[in-house]
Amino acid sequence: MKIYFESIKMHLKSALEYKKSFIIIFISQFLVFFSYYFVILALFSKFDNIKGFTVYEVLLTFSIIQLGFSIDEIFVRGFDRFDDLIITGNFDRLLVRPQSIIMQVLSSKIDIVKSSRIIQGIIILIIALINLNINWDIYKVITLTLMILSSIAIFFAIFVFMASYCFITVQGLEVRSLFTDGGKNMAKYPIGIFKKGFIFIFTFIIPYAFVNYYPLLYLLGRVDNKLYAFSPLVVFLFLIPALLSFKLGMKKYASTGS
Secondary structure, eight states, rough: OHHHHHHHHHHHHHHGGGGHHHHHHHHHHHHHHHHHHHHHHHTTOOSSSSBHHHHHHHHHHHHHHHHHHHHHHHHHHHTHHHHHHHHHTHOOOHTTTTHHHHHHHHHHHHOOGGGGHHHHHHHHHHHHHHSSOOOOOOOHHHHHHHHHHHHHHHHHHHHHHHHHHHHHHSHHHHHHHIIIIIHHHHHHHHHHGSSHHHHIIIISSTHHHHTTTHHHHHHSSSOOOOOTTTHHHHHHHHHHHHHHHHHHHHHHOOOOOO
């Protein structure tokens, strides 16, 4: 972990080398991704609710997914852009170093400038919580915390899966976009609003429903079963096949040549 934190410092210093450029990109990232917020507001200007979920309930799920994705885009960028390591041959260098491959991949790319998206997610989360009538207790605090942590975990797992896929195809941009950007845009809404086929996929294959639907029902007081409060823990099991697939990919890896 010491190497990883040193890597964060290095990437931060590198990003701040050109301060004006950093500030401009930081602000632009902040403004561009706020457009999604206004899209949701525009949608609810025509409808009072979507299958029983109000605008602030949707904004709550939106902010949690946005937070998780943004944190991973910054600190797990090495897996998100793993194909670059394969194509350039830099992954071969990582294999001969006496350090954890996972920590080396994490340290290879950290996109500090996208931290503005985390600020955006926090702002929208606060707006949503202020406008929701939630009867807070310790279980609901734990539920909200687990929802945020599971959001980080699910995108980390997806990035690792996509990195594993690069061992097969080298470049898999379309597939990666389908599961990251495509899945993220669907998961910004409570999964329960979709048809049964989508609910099945996003519950038992990619467990977004355990991030922003089942625990949401408990948080909003629509169910009393405390299993719903702890349902985000299921998402962490998703990390196991992700990491195993990456290790399997490494065993099959034979370099991309010169």
